[in-house]
Amino acid sequence: MTASVAVGARARDVVGTSPARPDGIAKVQGTFQFSSDLGGDGVLWGMTLRSPHPHARIVSIDVGPAWRIDGVAAVLTADDVPGSPTYGLISHDQPVFARDVVRYVGEPIAVVAADHPETCRRALAAIHVEYEVLDPLLDPEAAIAGTHPPIHPDGNVIRHQRILCGDPDVTGEVVVEGTYELGMQDQAFLGLEAALAIPDPGGRGVELHIATQWLHEDRAQLAACLDLPVEAVRLVLGGVGGAFGAREDISLQVHCCLLALRLGRPVRMAYSRRESFLGHVHRHPARIWMRHHATADGEIVKIEARFVLDGGAYASTSSAVLLNAITHTQGPYRCPNAVVDGWAVRTNHLPCGAMRGFGVVQACFAHESQMDRLAEACDLDPVEIRLRNAMRTGDVLITGQPMESVAPVERCIRETAALPLPDEPIGGHDHDPMRLPGGAGRTADEAHVVRGIGWGVAMKNLMYSEGFDDYSTARCRLADGQATLKFATAEVGQGFVTIAAQIARTVLGVDEVELDRIDTQIGSAGSTSASRQTWMSGGAVDAACRQVRERLFELVGAAHGIDPLRLAIDGTDVVDTAGELRVPVAEATAGVVIDETVEYHHRPTEELDELGQGRCHTAFAFVAHRAVVDVDPELGLVKVVQVATAQDVGRALNPLSVVGQIEGGIAQGLGLAVMEEIVQTDGVIRNASFTDYLLPTFLDMPPVVASLVEEPDPQAPLGAKGVGEPPCISSTPAIVAAIRDALRQVDGVGRRLDRVPVRPSDIALERQ
């Protein structure tokens, strides 16, 4: 952790300090109510019947036997959906319930409601579905080649997009190429999907308490499927235990509301871990070919690339993930010429969509592996090759878009390089075998272990792209010296509830800031994703507070005969900058209510044209990672010893929160590097549990040394960039590069290790 973080260093919890989270103690003590804790007397349980086949025609569904079980209150199928039979974030291609055909293992077919979860389980087991098993489409290349019949009316290609920039025929003196693969990563939030639906009398509406990332988008999709006016569907944020993109799509929302409306009784649903793996979208597995052309000095001349993302059975956000992937082909480096071809395709695998990093994780593993190859080919240090190509503000991207964000790439690299390397030798000063690769398994002795160092640098777009107006709404109400903030911003653990109050304290000078319930009784805040809420909802809170402050100044000015323009907030007081007046805000607002609601919009963006040209992104952030990894080459086991990082944050509104995002993101990047992968065989998930889907433990997660690069971005409302995604993007290639570095030291041979997660067998048995 960086030494610059000091909790409570200043007297007031304004921006730049690190006050404790309002929900922190409750979460640590176990009293925080997560959405899975929702319930109450008389609440029925809902449960979902899912397809066991990756691709099959539904011949018949017999729900009769389920109805005959004591305690079963409802059994619903596709026939019971009153409104739109399908939903989706971008195209509405995913059925609420499969009707004629199932397209992935886990696709919902029916739901039941009963008095007890065990009754639900028996009811599901009693439903008889007859399938005619069809040939599944599992190879993305077959989807592209058109050799498999369409598995969906919308076809097997979700999106194809090219980027053509500069001279496609130019070549470089040095050429390196590789094909890179990423497995399917799960968001693996700890708080499983859960909701409580409470119907209005007469079925005229419904209130849904739900752990989600975007209340208003859920509401719009829900209202369409339920055939209710949008106003009749009210959403309240349930306690969210992590999101990472997996709560952007509909999972159990429609099912839970359908049951409640049908029965006129509250219904709760809660997924198990196994069901969670089936019930939400995942990170796109990808296969990426890249060829870099450079001068002999290592300056990038051209990049050629082909991306294939496996979107699984339904589109979700695949088209946007693809856009992100291909528009980040160059990474944080200048590149005058590019030829990029990108495909997002439909298969009978689990559906894929948003996950922290959103396409850029995939691109970054490829471009950073390429940068190391380029360094080797040019006989340059991995740091030097990156510095030579580092992007600066004003450079033009391969999409033709100028880089208008503050782009401190060089500074991120240099500050990371300046962070101290671990002073502990292999095995630690105390020679604890637990610290060696293999950990508790005691597989290695110190002599078997080699230490490597690797680098990764990344660029990440912030906010939504391609013309999407993902605005945020916030209301500030100042009454009797106390401010109340209202917004629909999903707090998923990232800490917006902390910084929203910090912003209000800073702008208004009041210490008492209340947060109203997070629900749909105000305009949309957009999604808690795309590293956007600090900028967007932070911008809306900031603007609402500023408007309230202007009215406060008018009030004080009128009362004291002073031009409001002379007034300012000084800590907790309104002061006259050209006189003696000093009035505490609480005194100035006694008996007065000032209320302002603001929508904050980022500047508009464009769609890419046919050649992939257009100002499609809003803003960017940057980050560098250096990983130190101990490797047991013979067994292929690794122990990440340290990750150092300097991250472009614009301005750290809450430094402790920023470091929390950095540490968590690096843990997720480490997981992708060496262990996290959903394994599917013939379209069937093989490891839908935390026994076999492995996440890093304390023994796997290294100390993080972080430096916050603070160059406030003039575009950002508070100078602050989003910080959530960059930590998990280039940490993955940095760790893999460190493994390659260690192996090279053993025998001088460069291993490709071009697939993540890197498996022990890839290290121990791969000889090339």
Place this chain on the structure above:
Amino acid sequence: MPVLTPVSLDDAVRLLDAHPGALVLAGGTDLMVEINEGHRPIGSGGDPTVVVAVDRIAELRTWTVDRGADTVTIGAGVTYRELLDEPLASLLPALAEASRTVGSPQIRNAGTLGGNLGTCSPAGDGLPVLSALDAVVHLVSAAGRRDVDVHDLMVGVKRTSLAPGELIESITVPLLDGWQGYSKVGVRNAMVIATASACLVTDRSSRTVRIALGSVAPTVVRCPDAEAFAAGVVDHDARTVPDDAVARFGELVAATSRPIDDHRSTAAYRRHAVEVMARRLLRRAFPGRPA
């Protein structure tokens, strides 16, 4: 579904006699996972309808040392956590090392050695140790007591030779005179099911080296060829072994394994891993090279 909670061994035996198809619940770290995952349907049709919980039986939770026979007898209800405590950890270091690799602290507080045997997964962490030590398992039922060699108890993947109504009471292992250790390969550094594991024990008095492997066959397996070879090449007093003998030992161990490909790893890697672990364990046991 009734859960019966006997507090004495006699009561447990009586209950199992009355309900021979009952599920025996000890720490629950295997059984509850299977139930929660729906792998073991309960309470309907021909499925078990009674659970006998044995965690309240004090007799199962003790261990004793017999200095005359140089053995330790461990109650089936002794937890991994207790196997990590002194003096047991020093008496049976390989069992302590294996216990440390099991799950998280919470799992080690609940899971028991008897449960490990009862589940009889080839990946059971305690089992290679019991195999290498030639443990004797004491079974009890309404018909009386019988002792069985641990290798005769483990008959297949999650299959034992336990008769209906029979309960694992305790396990006796010898106190050997020599180095012993356990190694386990997994994809992360803790809390992981074994991709492959190995336990090597040495005994100066009988001049033997024994090695057992986990996760590379339907049950834990011993490596007789490698053991016979090792007996002829190691020096128990000087604690030496030549490098080429270490290499050969690894090959012989790998040849004994019969691993499979599954979602956790490949047969090729597992075979490789046991070879490497065998070499390293033998070298740890005999760190010197003969002059």
